[in-house]
Amino acid sequence: EPEVTQTPSHQVTQMGQEVILRCVPISNHLYFYWYRQILGQKVEFLVSFYNNEISEKSEIFDDQFSVERPDGSNFTLKIRSTKLEDSAMYFCASSGLTGDGYTFGSGTRLTVV
Amino acid sequence: GENVEQHPSTLSVQEGDSAVIKCTYSDSASNYFPWYKQELGKGPQLIIDIRSNVGEKKDQRIAVTLNKTAKHFSLHITETQPEDSAVYFCAAGRFSGGSYIPTFGRGTSLIVHP
Numbered sequence: 001e002p003e004v005t006q007t008p009s010h011q012v013t014q015m016g017q018e019v020i021l022r023c024v025p026i027s028n029h030l031y032f033y034w035y036r037q038i039l040g041q042k043v044e045f046l047v048s049f050y051n052n053e054i055s056e057k058s059e060i061f062d063d064q065f066s067v068e069r070p071d072g073s074n075f076t077l078k079i080r081s082t083k084l085e086d087s088a089m090y091f092c093a094s095s096g097l098t099g100d101g102y103t104f105g106s107g108t109r110l111t112v113v
Numbered sequence: 114g115e116n117v118e119q120h121p122s123t124l125s126v127q128e129g130d131s132a133v134i135k136c137t138y139s140d141s142a143s144n145y146f147p148w149y150k151q152e153l154g155k156g157p158q159l160i161i162d163i164r165s166n167v168g169e170k171k172d173q174r175i176a177v178t179l180n181k182t183a184k185h186f187s188l189h190i191t192e193t194q195p196e197d198s199a200v201y202f203c204a205a206g207r208f209s210g211g212s213y214i215p216t217f218g219r220g221t222s223l224i225v226h227p
Binding site for chain 2: 004030031033041042043044045048050055056091093095096097098099102103104105106107
């Protein structure tokens with residue numbers, strides 16, 4: 001069964017540092033998403049990406065965040081100048097043209113110290 | 114925006130019993146309601162979904178019901194097994210083109226005792 005792959009599985013970074021979280025969506029999917037889940041809380045939408053541009057973003061997705069699809073397979077989330085409150089699980093997801101096959105990756109646990 | 118409430122936050126049952134998790138939503142324009150199972154250290158996995166033109170859907174031991182008028186939907190798991198133990202999230206939202214951005218409930222931790 002096709003999978004969304006995320007790397008690394010766990011990232012520890014110092015406050016103020018930049019991090020890049022990587023995702024390989026399912027190969028024929030066209031919509032890509034990032035979500036965040038703070039420990040013990042609900043999954044929250046950050047941003048959606050289609051046709052090489054952001055299609056929607058939440059209030060959480062401020063100027064410290066950016067996304068990129070640098071090549072035909074990767075989809076990245078960059079967090080500039082990380083803060084302690086950025087510590088969370090970050091999930092990537094992808095879906096097909098009609099929203100079919102909506103699949104989440106296993107997540108990257110980001111710990112900011 | 115959409116607001117999804119989910120109850121209970123914790124549900125403990127004996128193996129073989131049924132489990133019911135309930136959610137309400139606020140946006141009458143929401144048209145797609147997936148349920149996700151999240152095991153420790155993994156991402157949410159879709160287990161069943163329902164669209165707004167359907168009132169009930171069943172897949173083996175799992176069923177989902179939707180009441181559009183009351184804006185609530187429920188997950189029913191029958192003959193629970195220990196491997197059903199996980200956190201379950203409901204979600205609600207609208208498809209816009211091919212994009213779907215669900216609003217999640219807070220999750221229900223289901224514990225099935227052998």
